[in-house]
Amino acid sequence: MAVEVYEGALDKGLEGVVACTTAVSSIVDATLCYRGHTIESLAANASFEEIIWLLWNNEQPTAEQSTSLMNELSENAQLSEQTLSFLHTLPVKDVHPMAWLRSAVSALSLWDAQSQDLSEENQRRVGVRLMAKMPTLVSFFHRKREGKDFVQPQKGKTMAWNFLYMMGGEEPAAEAVKVMDMCLTLHADHELNCSAFSTRVTASSLSDIYSAITSGIGALKGPLHGGANEQVMRMLFEINDAEKAPAWVENALANKVKIMGFGHRVYKNGDPRAKILKSMSKSLSESTGNSKWYQISDIIENAVVSQKGLLPNVDFYSATVYYSMGIPMDLFTPIFAVSRTSGWLAHAFEQYSNNRIYRPRGKWVGKENQKWS
Numbered sequence: 001m002a003v004e005v006y007e008g009a010l011d012k013g014l015e016g017v018v019a020c021t022t023a024v025s026s027i028v029d030a031t032l033c034y035r036g037h038t039i040e041s042l043a044a045n046a047s048f049e050e051i052i053w054l055l056w057n058n059e060q061p062t063a064e065q066s067t068s069l070m071n072e073l074s075e076n077a078q079l080s081e082q083t084l085s086f087l088h089t090l091p092v093k094d095v096h097p098m099a100w101l102r103s104a105v106s107a108l109s110l111w112d113a114q115s116q117d118l119s120e121e122n123q124r125r126v127g128v129r130l131m132a133k134m135p136t137l138v139s140f141f142h143r144k145r146e147g148k149d150f151v152q153p154q155k156g157k158t159m160a161w162n163f164l165y166m167m168g169g170e171e172p173a174a175e176a177v178k179v180m181d182m183c184l185t186l187h188a189d190h191e192l193n194c195s196a197f198s199t200r201v202t203a204s205s206l207s208d209i210y211s212a213i214t215s216g217i218g219a220l221k222g223p224l225h226g227g228a229n230e231q232v233m234r235m236l237f238e239i240n241d242a243e244k245a246p247a248w249v250e251n252a253l254a255n256k257v258k259i260m261g262f263g264h265r266v267y268k269n270g271d272p273r274a275k276i277l278k279s280m281s282k283s284l285s286e287s288t289g290n291s292k293w294y295q296i297s298d299i300i301e302n303a304v305v306s307q308k309g310l311l312p313n314v315d316f317y318s319a320t321v322y323y324s325m326g327i328p329m330d331l332f333t334p335i336f337a338v339s340r341t342s343g344w345l346a347h348a349f350e351q352y353s354n355n356r357i358y359r360p361r362g363k364w365v366g367k368e369n370q371k372w373s
Ligand code: COA
Pocket: 013, 223, 224, 225, 226, 228, 253, 257, 258, 259, 260, 261, 262, 263, 264, 265, 266, 308, 310, 313, 314, 315
């Protein structure tokens, strides 16, 4: 008896499939908007706290609302003694920080007796709790790995300030805070990307928010998604010499090797975030004595554009921005996760508010009529 084969259209990687309606962020040609505001105007004018408010509430916050959210987040950023003693039991040696972060975020639900409550009020409470603790978790990992004591965040400070403060253990320079705040803004959301979709798929079974965000972190970790920024810096180190860059690119393309930080499923005329990050990378790498890495990046970009017609995406120049700030390479993707948690939460809230479980079909291509002996 022939197996009934599902005859619907097959779209490998769901290219072009519209899986849900969304009002969180949009991509039209080369224009990215959060809630109808272009990324260029948000990067120039809004703080990350204002972005979070915008993504979660679908409106620009007043000054009081944004300050109140900043205070709420900084108060929730602290880790309890109970959580800290658990985190100290997790290994950090030879552990990728994204694997550690995925485990830590999942574990946070174990100290939240209301984690299963999907009421709107509780969704927001869990959202604030999770959002607030993301930078603290990443900093905890970083300092523990370096053999340094954990630094609790300060109340009444922005997420960008507190993150750099906890990482370095001292008050950060205003310019560094500004750069970090802009990086968090640029990475906050991006329509139905792989990790936002994973978050929504998990939420669609009416599972809890911790599970949904854990799914997002797992999807972001991969090198075809958020993990690309770390791989970009590793590639720059491997090339190491601007003169060698064009031949390196030619060889990679001839061998069908994916060049990290290039290409995009949706943008065919360039990623607007990459343009902003390129100019940040240029000025920051020059002012910190890291211009060599910017120059190699620029040559790689020219070579990939001329040889393959592919343009850089968000991960290409964010690598040199973070590197110039003295951030270890394997923390680039966790910083992406800190920022993107704001968007994942907005997607989870939206999914719960208009839910239908995601359940696509698979086209059968396997054996038929097998007999078990
Ligand atoms: N380097 C070299 N070739 C690339 C490439 C890259 N970064 N990105 C795409 N291509 C090529 C593919 O090999 C393929 O070429 P072919 O038609 O000659 O076989 C073509 O472009 C289409 O690529 P495909 O992988 O099918 O595109 P996709 O839409 O499935 O994937 C990405 C999109 C982003 C996953 C892909 O461009 C990629 O892997 N980029 C590198 C990783 C990265 O930077 N990820 C971060 C995304 S924000």
